[in-house]
Amino acid sequence: MNEIGLTHILFVSTILFFIGVYGFLTRRNMISMLMSIELILNSVNINFVAFNKYLYADKLDGTFFTIFIITIAAAEASVAIAIIIHLYRNLKSVDIDDADMMKF
């Protein structure tokens, strides 16, 4: 475990973060966007857990943060999906670019 340190994990999480961002910026399906959000949140989770584990193991702050983030992600996803489905009923589309009635 000597070679694989915190930094490597952070690299993974950072890359995952930006993959998520990329997905959010490019995927036109709203549900896909939501999925990208989950990716981002997971990368943050990895960060917190890794920091807690490798650096600040005297307290469990990071771990708890992760737990709460996961919970919130669930809540957020449920509300978001409810809204998306509601919109879908009216708009008959989940393409985010179709949701541009309001602009300028």
Next chain:
Amino acid sequence: MSNDFFILMRSELGIMLIIFFLLFLKVWDGITENKKILQIANVLLLVNFMLGFILNANGELFNGMFHTTNLINFEKIILNFGTLIISLQAYDWLKNHKHVIEFYILLLTTLLGMFFMLSSGNFLMFYLGLELASIPLAALVNFDLEKIKSSEAAVKMILSSAFASCIMLFGISMLYGTTGTLTFVELPHLITGGSLQVLSLIFVFTGFAFKLSAVPFHLWTADVYEGSPVAVTSYLSVISKAAMVFVFISILNPLFENMQLMWYNMLFLTIVLTITIGNLFAIRQQNIKRFLAFSSISQVGFILLGISSNSTMGVTASIYFLIVYIFSNLGAFSVIAIVSNETGKENINDYKGFYKTNKFLGWVMALSLFSLAGVPPTAGFFGKMFLVTAGASKGNYILIIIAALNMVVSLYYYLRIVKAMFVDENKEPITKVTGSTSVQIAIIICMAGVILTGFASVLYDYINSLM
């Protein structure tokens, strides 16, 4: 766990009690008449608002996760007050709505989230509060269930706010990584301005900027405001914003004290962009809610101007302005709520000739807009003056000049609406609308605030004394 608990957390507990009471109502099915429910809710909110005044206490609970001071208490009172007014002005809209209780539950949850955010002693609580204040809000935005715009706004709101909080979270995780703590008390010493901390400051800052809808992170604002039901729009533009400002004040400088220069520059950039772009967009708006969205963006720029001074003066000015802003914006929204509810019209052009048919409401709208524009004798003038004064205290005159010139531009678009109401001819003006007693009470309170807050220095002095 002692009496302190009840005193320190009384606002939160009050809100929670109301939420549970409403849940009970929902389940019990005893009172089904909307009007009754609304009256009960308003009374409860009023009581909760009053409750805020009884005692002032500084202290912390839960091992520092929750803390409150006189200032925070006052801020909560302000939010309570605003919510009460919004509840009053939403009466007409809600009395025919199918989900009144749900509306209140969600509304109060967000309020609760804001309270926790204000009282948070660490980033975890802050984050929870933030999410608590924004996720139900997205549901609220969708509350005009049969309107497609409302859903669209909700999608935009929840996705972009999730995105923003993700970015902010990433920043918080970095902060945690470099300091090992999430507690606000410990953080300032550990934040030294290392390069990762710079990154995290940027991420956290942009997160805030998003919530405050500062340019260039504001783009969701207008769409969401336009699509939401009027009551939610006013809640978003006033309460939600005020809460974020309060939190921003209590986080930005206390935490990043060692990086003052950096965040000042960030603020500088943001302020210039926010005021200017907000104004430039406000000029061209046709929908009155959307218009107020941009105007509120520009107002945020001014608030940030006050915050940028990083002094008691600035903080006082910001809080003072927010109170004034609540009065004025809610005044305007009350009129919009009445008109929108009774006629469904939300375009500025629909307001042409408004004064001919609705003298009182015309004046209310005009006074509110003047106050927003910062024109005396309304309180907005004082609010803006103090903000700009605070901003000038740093000696950054370019900022002041830009702000001052933008006040001119903003006057243009506020006057445009005044002109539409007072001057323009209209073949089919909005007919005489009155709104219910409850809305009128809201209006009268707002107008009293708009006119009196400025002249009476009491409020300002009181805020100042809380520092």
Next chain:
Amino acid sequence: MTNLTILILFPLITAIAVLFCRNSAQIRWTALAGSAIQLILASLLMHSYYAERAAGNVSQMLFESRTSWYSALNIEYYIGVDGISVIMIMMTAFVVLSGILISWKIESLTKEFFFLLLLLSVGAYGFFISLDLFTMFFFLEVAVIPKFLLIAIWGSGKKEYSAMKLALMLMGGSALVLVGLLVTYFKTDIGNGVHTFDLIKISHQHIPLETQKLIFPFLFVGFGVFTALFPFHTWVPDGHSSAPTAASMFLAGISMKLGGYGCLRVATYLMPEGAQYYSSVIVLLATIAIIYGAFATLMQKDLKYINAYSSVSHCGFILLGIGMLTKTAIIGAVLQMVSHGVMTALFFGAIGMIYDRTHTREVEKLGGLLKTIPFVASVYIIAGLCSLGLPGFSGFVSEMTIFMGAWQRPDAFHRIATILACASIVVTAVYILRAAGKAVMGPITNSQYNELTDATWTEKSASVLLTFAVLSIGLAPFWLIDLITPDTQLIMENLARGVLGN
């Protein structure tokens, strides 16, 4: 009459009383009574001012009173008057009263009209008595919105454009003033790093030269916009010509004076070195305004435009007087403010009366009014004669004082500026006589004009009131000079303290 607050409270109360009136007759009479009493109050103020001075009170400001307002920022409600303010107040009272009289026949939204007029006057009174810069700024801005509404609602022509332009340009001016005020504020220190907005205290502070150089333009241009400083004067023609009669009177008579007063009281008095540093620029701009305004007037075809452009030219004299920085010139500038205030109000009043009857302001379409409505036409001619600086009227006194003062600057630049300014009086004569010759003299051009009725009693009283004011300055300027001179002396002393020297 030692409590000055009554000067702002009274019109305010009248304005509120107007809101509670039930029919237009009540509204008119309330407004009239209120402004008449206000004129009496102003006269009482003047009287007690004289009495106090005669009794040997030599303090700079009389009837001072201060109340802490926003103590955290050291903002005070601090009021007091000196001779200059007293006559400005007097002038305002005259113009307000006659404005109300002239507007007797306003039928649409009467209540709002009089309410706004009175509110506007509150702004003016407050501005003139304020000694705290914050309060002063407050009152300066109070007046903007009523102007906008008055023009936009009751105006004529391209009223919306004009009203907006006026509001924005004035707001722009006050934005500049705001910047100036704030920088000034933060440069003051009255101990323990406490800043102050107190005009008198600031005048005793030494604001660093560099700051003055930086800030003076903001203050001067900011206030200058109000008083039609070239090239920020373009709101004047449009605004005045679109405004209803009383609003034109207020605008030109009172509102433009706020700027002049501010330029003098705030910019020049507080920034003596800045004033000296920029003196030649001011003189240059003022001269351009005078000459160019006069020539631009020559080509105007609308009575109101003529008077509006001539106001640009005349207000140029105010700025010229201030820019010359000699005592006589500054006295002249103050006189010009008062004089132009009443004179232009009279002029706009006359134009309004003509317009009400003929429904046109086109010079080409009018003619022979002296025959059918001799009173109105005579008022127009009297105002015109005053405008072109006829001795016996106020314009002469002020313009000559400015010339005398300006001539005291012996270098070629100031000489040429003075001569050009003098030359404008010829151009003034040309455009005034052209307009008068065509519009009120000459043959009757429209047979309908034979049916016109002459001035009503309200219009007559308004005209008489203003003519009286114009004449009392023009015939007996000495009482004004006595009033102004000591205060001007103080301004000069402050200027003399400046290290730049003269």
Next chain:
Amino acid sequence: MNGNFYIALIPLLPLATFVLLGLFGRKYLSSISGIIGTLSLLISTLISITTAYNYFLVDGKVNGVYQKIIAFNFTWLQFSPNVSIDLGAILDPISVMMLVVVTFVSLMVHIFSLGYMKGEERFATYYAFLSLFTFSMLGLVLSTNIFQIYMFWELVGVSSFLLIGYYFEKPSAVAASKKAFIVTRFADLGFLIGILILAFNAETLDFGTLIERLTNPASPYLINATTLSFFGMSALTWGLVMVFLGGAGKSAMFPFHIWLPDAMEGPTPVSALIHAATMVVAGVYLVARLFPIYSFDVTALHVVMYVGAFSALLAAVIACTQTDIKRVLAYSTMSQIGYMMFSLGVSSYGGENGLGYMASMFHLFTHAFFKSLLFLGAGAVIHLVHSNEMKDMGGLRKLMPITHITFLIACLAIAGIPPFAGFFSKEEILLAAFHSNKLIYGVALFTSGLTAFYMFRLYFTIFWSKPSYANASDGRESHAHAEHGEGTSTMKIPLIILGACAILAGFFPIASLVTSDGAALETHIDIVFSIAPVLLAIGGILLAMNLYKSENDKPQKLAISLGGFYTAAHKKFYMDEMYLFITKNIIFNIIGKTAAWIDKNIVDGFMNFLAGFTALISELIKGLQSGKLQQYAIYFFVGVIGFMLLFIYIWA
């Protein structure tokens, strides 16, 4: 005589009349306004005569010199501790003389107008204006302060404006009144600048002090004023020339004379009062008032001299060709004032050298009588004929004998035929010119011949020419005229009185009373010297008689033979056209239009551009708010990256 406050009554009575008639005349006093005006002026006149009597005879001279007496004086407008506009009354020979002349002539005109203006709708207004004018003129005359004189100067100007524009429904009258006012105002600009220069250098506006400071060679003020130079002329010269400019304007000297002929649009009595006897000599009076200073400055004096002489000649030439009788008289006025002017110009201060000054004042005195007589006579004629044109007249001597006789007297006087008044004064002028400048003398001599010619051209055309007015083509109208006759007695009496004055004024011992330094001046009529001018005048009269005594075609032939010159003179040497060109094309079209254009397009355009520009930017950046959430997110993210770059690399 200090404390003689009653002097103030002289101007104040007309002022009171003006206020009274101005405010209430039209409604309440319409019928008796003439009487009121005349009576009040009568009192004024009596007081002035008493004053003159007291001044010249009772108080007399001190050390052989008439003193300047300040009857009263109070500070009106204090500019600075030393400099103030005072209002007061000065009594010295010229002001006293002018007092008498002004009040007297004005009285005559008032009386004449009672008949002439009878039945006018705005009768009261007319008298109000007349009173205003009289007041202003008297104030001007009595001024103790150069700024006071300027004030009354302007007032005189405006009363003249009001009176010329009395028939405001006639566009030509309105135009003339505007022209008069504007031209003189333009000249007054010079006056004002002159005052500023003098006041700045002498640090006073008071005549006494001013003269004292600028005539004492040792005074620092004078040294200062003469050493400062600007474009090659000293400050003093500039000041004096500028002041003279004002004088030239009011006195209709070249090139400001163009307003005077047009000013004849006013009622004829007004022309008699203002444009003949009083106002137009204000310029002469002004120069005379400041004469001690002028005499110190040769350049300024030369300007006065040449301008005066040229104007005299020019006007005389033009007068020969005009057909409107009032215009002829107007040009003759201008010519005569030219005389007075250059007479001052050839003079110097004190003693024998002050002859020109004395002569000028003398001519002013006599001219006032005969010229007002001429105008009133012309007025009577016009009253009868209802036309100003010579061609409508002729053979009137039978119809209006009194007018005829008095007119003849006046013509003889102006032509300089002894023993009529003009002869004496003109003699003195010629003498002064002869001693000083031969060129000027030549011009003066020639002009005096011309004067005789055109005056008698006028006389013969009106009163002789056609055999009898009754034979005129329109019999019915002539019948009406015949009945009309010479008008009321109020019209005849002034003619008779003035006629007497025109004969007698020449014998007035003015040389001992009104001189440059106040001391008496020995004058004598040099018979030999007088031969030339008198012969020339007689020649002129004979020529006129030959040409105009009866209707014939000689004048046309003469005109044709003179060709271009005649046309040019007839067209007043195209001066009006030139001015019109300048004002219309240069001032209005070039400067005015440019200014208006710049204002509308550039200055205002810039403001509108700012507004438009803001709107344009708003339009340009509207794409930011595309309504597409991902776009928003990208902007958000770009914002984050921007911040990263800025704060990590630039502002770190």
Next chain:
Amino acid sequence: MNSSTVIFYILAALILGGGIMAVTARKIFRSAIYLLFSLIGIAALYFWMNIEFIAAVQIVVYVGGIVVLIIFSIFLTHDSGGEMPEPNLTRALFAAFATCFACALTILYISKQAFIATQNVTIEPNVKNIGRQMLSTTDHGFMLPFEVVSMLLLAALVGSIVIALKTKPSPSNLPEGDALEAEKK
């Protein structure tokens, strides 16, 4: 290169690969499956770090909850099998560029940072500790956040129910085109 390292790299590849595929897959359903892989990989990473509790939560909540929710919603929106619309090309390029850039920058700074581990006594993140602290009000207790989150879940529940309840859109509130469409269907 020991086994742990190898496992880490495999996990990293799984996580990142799953992530990349999840955001690029053309079919939404596949995309969801890739996401599932990625999430499982993360759970595995937690196991690898010996934080079993979090790993378990990850699997339960994410894999068992959120992804299922997402898949349900994909079914609900009817086009689970269909291709998703092409991403806007310029937008995609720009986003790729921007994210790569930001990613590189962040990684650079992370690698530069010297992280210092605490020397204090460590607390094992086992279920017992977590459970004890979660419900404690003192001493690093997370009772309050726990309560807050429960409020949030309640609100989310209420919100979701209100919104997801089927309401018939009134055609008048639709934009014109959509109204027509709605009528057709």
